[in-house]
Structures are given as structure tokens and as C-alpha cells.
Amino acid sequence: MTLRLEIDGAVARLLIDRPEKRNAVTQAMWDAFPALIAEAVASPARAILLASATPGMFSAGADIGEFAAGARDPDWRAANQAAINRTQQDLARADKPTVAFIDGDCVGGGCGLALACDLRVATARARFGITPAKLGLVYPLHDTKLLVDQVGPAKAKRLLYTGVLIGAEEALAIGLIDAIAASPDDRIAQIVAQSGHSQRQTKAMVRRILDGQAEDDDATRAMFAGAFDGDDFAEGVSAFLEKRKAQFR
Structure with a gap:
């Protein structure tokens, strides 16, 4: 199971669990996200936590092997983008607070997932990058808006133009994340108490x-x-x- 939902009292934990591929997201996983988000919203939980089931990683983004094989097929490409967009839309508009906990690398589509959440808490070893320029691709408008809304146009352009990986301290300084902590528990506790x-x-x-x-x-x-x-x-x-x-x- 590469994606699962665990209801833990006041918290619905949406866990990415594909450690052998650094939590790279496949089409099947993108397709599975919306139903799990809906289940989390319908549950008694007060907040939704998006995290890796395995410490030391968040997500390497899209599964590049699968993506390279399918991306030249217009039908596959359209289905892939529709599934990614729906996942981000559902997270961004979920009827409960959403928090991403990032421990390790958060790249490409993984960064898009984190940006769709209301808040982002990262450990000191987290790294962030959005890398379409390294593949000759264009970041979609909805994804770009999420980034610009969070860090502003100039910093968004730098991240997109260069594909550079930045550490947690810089991510906090530019507003990409909201806190550096070893755990999201304190932030979650503050939310569910209100x-x-x-x-x-x-x-x-x-x-x-x-x-x-x-x-x-x-x-x-x-x-x-x-x-x-x-x-x-x-x-x-x-x-x-x-x-x-x-x-x-």
C-alpha cells in the first residue's frame, strides 16, 4: 500500500508510503488521493496531516520513469495532470485544516502537495526544490499560483528558473514553510484545541x-x-x- 489514511483521534494522517522510490508519486497514487482526502474530511478528525510513513523523506515528486513513458501520450498526460490538479484542489479546499510535515527531500510534485496544504512544518534536514526547468517542462498554472501565493513572484521565479534545492532555514526565511521542528505535534495540538x-x-x-x-x-x-x-x-x-x-x- 503506497498511500493510506490513519485516523488517530483528532488527527487524520494521510501517509505516503513508497520508501524504496523515495515516495515518488505514481498515477495510481494521484488517482487515490481524492478519495482518501474525502474520507479524512468526513471523519471525526479535526485536522489532516500529510506526511511520509517513513522518516527522512517526504516525496521525490512524480515517478519520473512512469512519467517519461507516458508523457508523450496526450491522453495519459491529460489524465495525469487532471489527477494532480484535483488532489491539490481537494487539499487546498478541504473543509478542515491541513498540515504537511516534511522530513527530508520535498521535490517537484511533492513540493506541490505540501504547498496545497494550509501549513508546512519541516525538520532541519528537509530540502525543497521545484525542478521543471531541469526537464525542459513548464510548471502548471495552478501549481505556480500555489507557489506565488506562498513566497511571492520573485522568489517563485528563482526557484522555478533554477530548480535549486534549498534547505529548511532558507525555506522558512522566504515563507515556503511555517516552522522548523522535529515533529508537527505542537502545531497540530494548537489547531485541534480551537x-x-x-x-x-x-x-x-x-x-x-x-x-x-x-x-x-x-x-x-x-x-x-x-x-x-x-x-x-x-x-x-x-x-x-x-x-x-x-x-x-
């Missing part, structure tokens, strides 16, 4: 901004106003007044 309703609506609000919305509409006004009638607001206020930790459902 209001899931607030997080879901905030994620939807940020996505609207990233997709180009700049002014409130009826939907965003309803998102803001509706929270005041919710159970999480009642619990948050009660906890504050009673000087206790909120227990959000």
Missing part, C-alpha cells in the same frame, strides 16, 4: 481572497454573522467568562 467552525470558515474566507475576491458579498457577510448563533461562540464566551479552557466539539 474552534473547528472558526477554522473552516476562515479557510474558506482566505481561499476567496486568494482566488481574487476583495469585497464582502452576501455569502461572506453570512459567514461572519452566522458564527454568533453557533455552539462554538456560546462555548467560547462561556469559557472566557468562567476562566476555563474552551471545549469545542
Whole structure:
């Protein structure tokens, strides 16, 4: 099994498990991602963690052997890109917070997976690279937008023009990752302790901004106003007044 989902209490762990190929992603794996993401969203878990099942790696990106064999076939290429795009879209728009934990190399399509998550925590030995220029390819628009949204156009161009691998410290400095840590546990604990309703609506609000919305509409006004009638607001206020930790459902 090269890809699997484990529900561990408040955390849905989406694990890449192909260590003999440095977690390179095949077409079958891209096809399997959306159903597992949907299962994680439907589960009682409060957050989704994307990680390697094996320490010391995240993902080397697409399986280049498979890619080289299929990429000249327009039908295979279209199916491959559609599966990658859907996986990234589903992660980016999942109705729960998503965190990528990167331990080791995170390259090409692996970096695209991490970028589709809300947050990225990496160990000190993590390395990052996006390498289409080394293969004479063009990074797709959706993937490029994820990168530009995260690090800005100039730093995105440098990574794409050069295909250079950068370490965790530089990745943190340019905003590619959010923290350097030996484990994602502290960040996950901070997330699952807070209001899931607030997080879901905030994620939807940020996505609207990233997709180009700049002014409130009826939907965003309803998102803001509706929270005041919710159970999480009642619990948050009660906890504050009673000087206790909120227990959000």
C-alpha cells in the first residue's frame, strides 16, 4: 500500500508510503488521493496531516520513469495532470485544516502537495526544490499560483528558473514553510484545541481572497454573522467568562 489514511483521534494522517522510490508519486497514487482526502474530511478528525510513513523523506515528486513513458501520450498526460490538479484542489479546499510535515527531500510534485496544504512544518534536514526547468517542462498554472501565493513572484521565479534545492532555514526565511521542528505535534495540538467552525470558515474566507475576491458579498457577510448563533461562540464566551479552557466539539 503506497498511500493510506490513519485516523488517530483528532488527527487524520494521510501517509505516503513508497520508501524504496523515495515516495515518488505514481498515477495510481494521484488517482487515490481524492478519495482518501474525502474520507479524512468526513471523519471525526479535526485536522489532516500529510506526511511520509517513513522518516527522512517526504516525496521525490512524480515517478519520473512512469512519467517519461507516458508523457508523450496526450491522453495519459491529460489524465495525469487532471489527477494532480484535483488532489491539490481537494487539499487546498478541504473543509478542515491541513498540515504537511516534511522530513527530508520535498521535490517537484511533492513540493506541490505540501504547498496545497494550509501549513508546512519541516525538520532541519528537509530540502525543497521545484525542478521543471531541469526537464525542459513548464510548471502548471495552478501549481505556480500555489507557489506565488506562498513566497511571492520573485522568489517563485528563482526557484522555478533554477530548480535549486534549498534547505529548511532558507525555506522558512522566504515563507515556503511555517516552522522548523522535529515533529508537527505542537502545531497540530494548537489547531485541534480551537474552534473547528472558526477554522473552516476562515479557510474558506482566505481561499476567496486568494482566488481574487476583495469585497464582502452576501455569502461572506453570512459567514461572519452566522458564527454568533453557533455552539462554538456560546462555548467560547462561556469559557472566557468562567476562566476555563474552551471545549469545542
